[in-house]
Amino acid sequence: MALKDKQTEKNKHFIASLEFALQGIRTVFKEERNMRTHSLMGVLAIIAGFIFRLTTVEWLWLLFVIFFVLIIEIINTAFENVVDMCTDFHFHPIGKKIKDMAAGAVLITACFSLIVGSIIFLPKIWQLFVTYFL
Template identity: 40%
Template sequence: MRSDGSALSPSRWWRSAGFAWAGVRHVYRTQANFRIEVWAGVLALGLALGLGVPLSPILLACGLVLSVELLNTALEAVVDLASPEWHPLAKVAKDAAAGAVLVASLGALGVGLAVLGPPLLRLLTG
């Protein structure tokens, strides 16, 4: 249901999804960190599949990091639009958003170490 109480038609949903996917594609093309995070996630998921460990914690951690990176990019664009000149509050907003990505990434690293570490260690030490 939409906020006005009417249902969202499938065609409108697909149109909205297309706009969202355009945003993801733009961020992938323009943000090196997003590309690194995507490929780190692919690597982690490949390791999880190869080691036979649960995928769900890895998928959740990857989704969180990528979502926060998308929000960081959106916030940076809005701040640049609203404050083209340097401003201390613009710096705070951008730094805090980047900090959110850092915190999410460190959390994902912890999940990866907890889930993938023990089976990798067993594999490497025989």
Template identity: 40%
Template sequence: MRKFINGFKYAFKGMGYATATQLNFRVHLVATLLAIVLGFYLHISPAEWCWITACIALVLIVELLNTAIEILVDLVSPGWNEKAGHIKDVSAAAVLLTAIFALIVGAIIFIPKL
């Protein structure tokens, strides 16, 4: 049971680290708050909440994975390395595509209501 509870402790520690050190993660958290407030204000449907929640989760998850990949790359390749740079670029591209997807879904849901 202790290992199970410690797993939550480590997970929250990881989110705290990302929040404290990653500007983009904080930007995504602000966007999350904005989407939630707008959702309540515009009384979006349960189905729309499912899409918004899925987008929020996807963006935050991919951003956390990007952070983990960047930390790992810096650990194994502290100096400049072309392949390490490609790894970081591809990881950042995954976040960008996920954020664009979330923005499109948000626009489809929110723009008609505004």
């Protein structure tokens, strides 16, 4: 790498990195329906958290699983794009395996978040049911 290519000012480098990262997030929201769905579910879970007045530990778990799903969805999208780029959008059995495994990671993460959400919210929903209907 030539000396002229090296970044010498930290702030510009950080700002440029931040701009690239934000563009990546915008791109995945724009192009991936599942990312928008996961985000909507996360927002609904946060609203439910305020309604049910979660404890600090419950908030930490809830936010962890929300961000975990979003991160894995972004990684899944990156794998899909790399496979499409490398295969020029033609079917390849190894490309299919890669895409399937990345999608499986999203599924496992989403299931984990459903379990955590159930542990947090079902007792609270049950308590509401018992209080108002029994």
